[in-house]
Amino acid sequence: MDFIKSISLANLPTKIEKLEQLSKELNHDIYIKRDDQTGLELSGNKIRKLEFAVKEALDKGCDYLITCGGIQSNH
Incomplete structure (x- = not known):
């Protein structure tokens, strides 16, 4: 998605x-995406959203x- x-x-x-433990209790493999480890002061979708907003602001x-x-x- 180069555009x-x-x-x-x-x-x-x-x-x-x-x-x-949860996988064992539910008898299914349960996984979690650790977006709390994105770093900085913000985590998860907030920092991902800012990656696009900051790029546009810098370009302008x-x-x-x-x-x-x-x-x-x-936020």
Whole structure:
């Protein structure tokens, strides 16, 4: 997807870990994507979203970038 431009801000890829105890209790393999390990102050989809917004702002020569998110999003 060369047409989608982004800048690398997160420490990617993050680990996928098997949840051993839950897998045992549910009798199915259960895995979790560790996006809490992306680094920086933000994690998960917030930092992934910013990789695109920051790239666009830099390409346009912006001096400031203001973003917003939901009250409960830690954004």
